[in-house]
Amino acid sequence: MQMRLTDLGVKKLSFTEKGQVTHWDATTPGFGIRCSSKRKSYVVMYGRDRRLKTLGRYPDLSLADARKRARLFLATQGLSTDPQADHDYQAVVEAYLEDCRNRLRVSTLEGYVLYLSNIEFSGAIGSITQSDILKGIEQYTQSPSSQNYAFTTFKVFFNWAVRRQYVASNPLNALKRPNRTVSRDRVLSEEELKTLLKFTLGHRGRFHDIVSLLALTGQRKGEVAGLQWSEVDGDTLIFGPDRTKNKREHRVPVCSRAVDLLHDIEGGQIHVFGTPGDDQPYNGWSKAQRRIVEDTGLAHFTLHDLRRTFSTIHAKLGTPIHVTEKLLNHVSGSISGVAAVYNRHSYIAEMRFAVKAYDDYLANLLADC
Incomplete structure (x- = not known):
């Protein structure tokens, strides 16, 4: 059974008299909540064998956190490494930032989070085009230097995604920074x-x-x-x-x-x-x-x-x-x-x-x- 899961909808779901019923989320493929006679548990289905993993129980785990866990799991473990697979863009971003937290300086990570979290795209990562990214950068940033930083952030992110085989190619690979960097010499009077x-x-x-x-x-x-x-x-x-x-x-x-x-x-x-x-x-x-x-x-x-x-x-x-x-x-x-x-x-x-x-x-x- 598929439906758009909401906090109120999850709360209203009934327990079963016997057996189990899984309600799949229409907005996050592979994610759902399984109701039994005594409990409600968030689950995620992954892999070619359609294996099932329990993420946590309701209400101990909120819907928002469960959905985030599902996306992260699918991006890092559950999905195949087939670059043709429709990997969710937001899930891959979350996996990338999680990887960055373990190896980058805090200041560098803050810049990545700033652009990747605020310039949002939806759907499969493979559907994100070069023009989509450039348009998003132009709309969100104002100064040439910010545009350069945002461009570099996305280029590094997509290179990472290519290495992990979440996407076949980097849409920004053939491009250079949109603005030529000029050394600053501004000194306040x-x-x-x-x-x-x-x-x-x-x-x-x-x-x-x-x-x-x-x-x-x-x-x-x-x-x-x-x-x-x-x-x-x-x-x-x-x-x-x-x-x-x-x-x-x-x-x-x-x-x-x-x-x-x-x-x-x-x-x-x-x-x-x-x-x-x-x-x-x-x-x-x-x-x-x-x-x-x-x-x-x-x-x-x-x-x-x-x-x-x-x-x-x-x-x-x-x-x-x-x-x-x-x-x-x-x-x-x-x-x-x-x-x-x-x-x-x-x-x-x-x-x-x-x-x-x-x-x-x-x-x-x-x-x-």
Whole structure:
């Protein structure tokens, strides 16, 4: 018996007097709920032998979770490896993201989830065409860089699907990125930096605090967004090897305004975490970024431009380039190769001197704020 399973429909299904009756879902092929005289169990049918696997019992398992389990099972285990089979696109996406969770950095995974979860396609993965993907990317993304990231995400995903034989070929294989990548050189002017910090420091919130800390410390977006109390030691941030791009511990002193912001406690949490107990990675970067550009009236900038601005200001202040690179945790600059192997000086004193100069610069810049 086939029907469109809903929460209310599942609830109303009757137990049988004897034997079993399976109600198959019209929206998810191979998935259904089996009713017996005592229980209702979600099941999935798979393979050429039409084998049956029990996913869980109702109401312990919700319909939405059961349907998700079914799709994941069919994509990873239950379906044959015949590339001609009609593998459900959403099920293959879920299988891919599950595989990514076991091997990719959190920041990389967040990008994959952003595009694969929000640019949705339905039906068999083999029916998704090149034009479908390009149209979806164009409708969802606005900036050329976002379109490039989305394009790369889908191209990598379909390559994975081809290797797993969920699809015969990659529809994007013959294409290159839609937009030529141009190296950015955007640096905020003093007036722009003043406008931005005046706005973010005056309008507290999770994203605004992250932006403030990026401008005040020059650190990377992922490091600041994932900041924890254990990584704050007075006026110093301490990032372990698992939290840095180059896999090396990074100790960096920060200016007094950053210290004040970090120790503005709300419920015992660093404010960038938002509400107490909220330790989830920040999401919604693109939307929040567009809003802050609109609210401040500044010309378009990216969060990484703040790191470039931080470095440029230190050049104006006379900070030696190798000290700036230490503040930014660069390892491919003036101290690299053999020099990096033999030079193990921490430059903490030199960094503190540079941070003091930056502190004075900010005090003059924000004197009337």
